[in-house]
Amino acid sequence: MQKISLVILFLVSSWSGFTQSASRTTVIFNEGWKFFLGDNHQAKDPSFDDVTWRNIKLPHDWSIEGTFSDKHPAGVGGGALPGGVGWYRKTFSVSKSVSGKKMFIAFDGVYCNSEVWLNGHYLGKRPNGYISFQYDITPFINLEKSNVITVRVDNSQQPNSRWYSGSGIYRNVYLITTKDIHVDQWGTFVQTPEVSNENALVTLSTTIKNGSKKSASVSVVTTLINAEGKQISKSTTLDDVAESGSRKIDQSFRVTKPTLWSIENPYQYQFKTELFVDRKKMDEYVTPFGVRAFSFDAAKGFSLNGVPTKIKGVCLHHDFGCLGAVFNVRAMERQLEIMKAMGVNAIRTSHNPPAPALLDLCDRMGFLVMNEAFDMWKREKNKFDYHLHWDEWHTRDLEDHILRDRNHPSVFAWSVGNEIGEQWDTTGVRITKELVSIVKRLDPTRFTVTANNEVKPTNSLIKAEALDLIGYNYNHKAYENFPKDYPGKIFIGTETTSALATRGHYDMPSDSIRRWPIAWDKLFTEGNADNTVSAYDNVSAPWGSTHEETWKLMKKNDFLSGMFIWTGFDYLGEPTPYVWPSRSSYFGVVDLAGFPKDVYYMYQSEWTNKPTLHIFPHWNWTPGKLVDVWAYYNQADEVELFLNNKSLGVKSKKEDELHVMWRIPFEAGTLKAVSKINGQVVMTKEIKTTSSPARVILTADRSEIKNGSDDLSFVTVSVVDADGNIVPYADNLVKFTLSDNIEIAGVDNGDPTSHDSFKATERKAFHGLALVVIRGKNRKGTAKLTATAEGLQSSTIDLVLK
Numbered sequence: 001m002q003k004i005s006l007v008i009l010f011l012v013s014s015w016s017g018f019t020q021s022a023s024r025t026t027v028i029f030n031e032g033w034k035f036f037l038g039d040n041h042q043a044k045d046p047s048f049d050d051v052t053w054r055n056i057k058l059p060h061d062w063s064i065e066g067t068f069s070d071k072h073p074a075g076v077g078g079g080a081l082p083g084g085v086g087w088y089r090k091t092f093s094v095s096k097s098v099s100g101k102k103m104f105i106a107f108d109g110v111y112c113n114s115e116v117w118l119n120g121h122y123l124g125k126r127p128n129g130y131i132s133f134q135y136d137i138t139p140f141i142n143l144e145k146s147n148v149i150t151v152r153v154d155n156s157q158q159p160n161s162r163w164y165s166g167s168g169i170y171r172n173v174y175l176i177t178t179k180d181i182h183v184d185q186w187g188t189f190v191q192t193p194e195v196s197n198e199n200a201l202v203t204l205s206t207t208i209k210n211g212s213k214k215s216a217s218v219s220v221v222t223t224l225i226n227a228e229g230k231q232i233s234k235s236t237t238l239d240d241v242a243e244s245g246s247r248k249i250d251q252s253f254r255v256t257k258p259t260l261w262s263i264e265n266p267y268q269y270q271f272k273t274e275l276f277v278d279r280k281k282m283d284e285y286v287t288p289f290g291v292r293a294f295s296f297d298a299a300k301g302f303s304l305n306g307v308p309t310k311i312k313g314v315c316l317h318h319d320f321g322c323l324g325a326v327f328n329v330r331a332m333e334r335q336l337e338i339m340k341a342m343g344v345n346a347i348r349t350s351h352n353p354p355a356p357a358l359l360d361l362c363d364r365m366g367f368l369v370m371n372e373a374f375d376m377w378k379r380e381k382n383k384f385d386y387h388l389h390w391d392e393w394h395t396r397d398l399e400d401h402i403l404r405d406r407n408h409p410s411v412f413a414w415s416v417g418n419e420i421g422e423q424w425d426t427t428g429v430r431i432t433k434e435l436v437s438i439v440k441r442l443d444p445t446r447f448t449v450t451a452n453n454e455v456k457p458t459n460s461l462i463k464a465e466a467l468d469l470i471g472y473n474y475n476h477k478a479y480e481n482f483p484k485d486y487p488g489k490i491f492i493g494t495e496t497t498s499a500l501a502t503r504g505h506y507d508m509p510s511d512s513i514r515r516w517p518i519a520w521d522k523l524f525t526e527g528n529a530d531n532t533v534s535a536y537d538n539v540s541a542p543w544g545s546t547h548e549e550t551w552k553l554m555k556k557n558d559f560l561s562g563m564f565i566w567t568g569f570d571y572l573g574e575p576t577p578y579v580w581p582s583r584s585s586y587f588g589v590v591d592l593a594g595f596p597k598d599v600y601y602m603y604q605s606e607w608t609n610k611p612t613l614h615i616f617p618h619w620n621w622t623p624g625k626l627v628d629v630w631a632y633y634n635q636a637d638e639v640e641l642f643l644n645n646k647s648l649g650v651k652s653k654k655e656d657e658l659h660v661m662w663r664i665p666f667e668a669g670t671l672k673a674v675s676k677i678n679g680q681v682v683m684t685k686e687i688k689t690t691s692s693p694a695r696v697i698l699t700a701d702r703s704e705i706k707n708g709s710d711d712l713s714f715v716t717v718s719v720v721d722a723d724g725n726i727v728p729y730a731d732n733l734v735k736f737t738l739s740d741n742i743e744i745a746g747v748d749n750g751d752p753t754s755h756d757s758f759k760a761t762e763r764k765a766f767h768g769l770a771l772v773v774i775r776g777k778n779r780k781g782t783a784k785l786t787a788t789a790e791g792l793q794s795s796t797i798d799l800v801l802k
């Protein structure tokens with residue numbers, strides 16, 4: 001029996017071009033798919049029987065469901081998870097009301113080498129796993145009978161990535177219906193050539209397509225609407241669009257006393273563009289935008305709306321740890337919330353086009369975005385990576401990337417490549433020029449950059465003299481020579497810091513088992529005792545720096561316009577310098593489960609005005625052991641440390657110091673830090689020696705979630721002693737039971753060496769913490785989640801499904 005779904009399902013609101021009206025509909029096309037892991041070319045035949053295939057809902061990543069092994073061809077760098085070939089099918093019918101309309105199927109991203117058929121007709125292929133694309137399915141749609149869309153995804157040729165890619169249709173799919181005369185895909189472009197607090201000039205160009213067999217006189221009516229829904233101005237333009245042709249219409253608008261888009265107040269306006277022919281409405285298309293101005297100065301760095309602003313960024317890969325590559329708006333929003341609270345104001349989408357919703361979130365939450373296109377050009381980094389497709393696809397992929405993302409107010413720069421092999425090759429000059437000219441043709445308003453690990457002026461990409469900014473990856477020792485090496489040029493730290501840390505693990509100077517720095521090449525080949533690294537900010541790769549080293553330089557020098565830490569979150573794959581059994585990275589300021597490492601609070605103390613006082617490590621050691629206690633603080637001029645109410649002295653940061661430290665022999669009890677300004681207490685923090693684990697505590701980030709959607713609750717599991725202190729060494733196995741209206745989307749604990757499945761109903765704690773991610777199952781009401789662990793008191797929480 002075929003499973004048929006009628007397509008008029010969920011309507012998408014308010015994103016660019018996603019207006020619902022009688023003339024245009026955009027429906028999320030994620031429900032009711034069938035999936036088969038393996039290869040079967042007969043599946044493209046519409047009559048193929050897929051009854052035995054698995055029912056799934058998109059977005060979907062089959063790799064994350066696999067078992068960890070260093071034998072998978074993706075290697076440990078790829079996350080030690082399987083790739084392979086997978087097929088997806090969806091059977092659907094459309095209502096007769098779409099007769100005479102245009103229909104498109106749009107994919108936000110499929111990893112990788114996707115091929116798509118509708119009713120057996122081949123629609124096309126797309127090798128790039130991060131690019132968005134759509135097909136016109138109008139000629140092949142059956143109005144009378146059911147339709148079958150089939151997608152083959154081929155991620156079998158490995159390795160093709162230096163990090164975990166995931167496999168499958170891992171982002172949203174949409175079905176779009178328009179009339180013959182409509183705004184083209186990504187068909188608008190907003191520019192803000194004049195911006196001040198008094199006045200702004202905003203221009204809009206709209207590409208109109210006429211898919212009919214006769215030319216039409218099209219009236220383009222654009223309304224500029226503010227965030228409160230008030231109409232600010234309106235413009236009407238009449239023009240002819242030839243049969244089967246297209247035309248670009250330019251309109252301009254003045255906004256007096258505009259509310260500018262900024263990091264603190266990410267205010268957005270929108271254009272509503274309506275097309276009419278003979279007074280009949282043909283289309284309605286919404287383009288959100290922000291009024292803001294970016295500028296760079298070789299001596300003073302970056303300014304937003306004329307206000308000097310240091311770029312305090314993080315690089316992010318696209319996976320969500322236990323959710324794999326499956327894009328989820330709430331998972332992304334949570335990551336950005338955690339970054340915002342740390343003081344981050346910019347994201348680099350390393351090293352590929354992101355899910356479009358990431359940019360919507362950055363627009364709305366106030367992040368700047370360096371939007372990156374490629375990790376390699378024609379020269380390979382891995383045997384089966386994108387270099388194989390470079391010649392045939394790079395122009396199209398880059399064009400589509402720019403067209404899709406150029407209206408987002410958050411995007412300030414296009415990076416056309418990361419650590420490109422052609423830096424050392426004369427072809428790099430030509431390719432750089434070519435890529436920059438593609439970008440500038442489609443978007444002359446943003447800055448272009450490449451992320452270079454060759455920072456000498458002999459680098460071909462820099463020698464091309466085409467890029468607006470010079471991006472350094474690492475090489476912090478060369479920062480201060482930049483004005484001499486590149487007189488008059490603009491600096492940006494595209495990738496900075498290469499520090500490693502395992503949350504909750506501390507090596508002391510007195511530990512004889514490990515002495516830092518351990519020879520880096522030795523770590524690569526041998527690992528160390530347990531593939532853990534100290535959470536003190538004192539371990540960095542030879543090419544990079546600790547967090548403090550780079551931030552000190554950035555802080556001191558105005559010409560350094562900003563930085564992007566590698567990375568905000570740990571990510572799957574690339575456990576460099578560790579080898580198996582590690583399977584995920586150690587570079588994040590926050591671990592894979594979303595729990596901050598200590599250095600998070602260094603940034604918080606420096607990058608926010610939020611009063612911060614953070615002391616570490618934990619206070620469970622053997623008596624007499626010499627322990628380094630560090631404190632990060634702000635809004636205070638000194639910190640006093642007490643052990644069992646005895647003062648261990650007052651310390652304050654000298655010169656450019658970013659933390660204070662006491663080296664003291666351990667004695668069980670309470671360690672208390674008190675920060676003060678002018679003798680007045682600002683904050684107090686205590687860490688206690690714990691007794692053994694006594695109970696489990698569940699804490700949901702949000703106890704109310706929307707049911708029947710992709711909303712998630714991220715629930716922290718803490719293993720605490722009888723007094724409620726998190727036990728720093730606790731690794732108890734915690735089991736979850738759930739009411740039948742919720743399910744587990746994933747479990748994790750942030751341990752980069754764990755080989756336990758992320759798709760389970762139990763997880764061991766790691767340094768006292770674990771995570772369980774909960775999703776509703778289409779029923780309103782109250783849900784219950786219980787966590788039990790042998791010998792410990794259990795915990796139950798209620799979640800409300802709205």
Ligand code: GAL
Nearest residue numbers: 418419453473495498566576
């Ligand atoms: C950089 C690279 C990143 C990541 C990082 C690990 O050179 O651009 O993608 O591999 O090194 O240290």
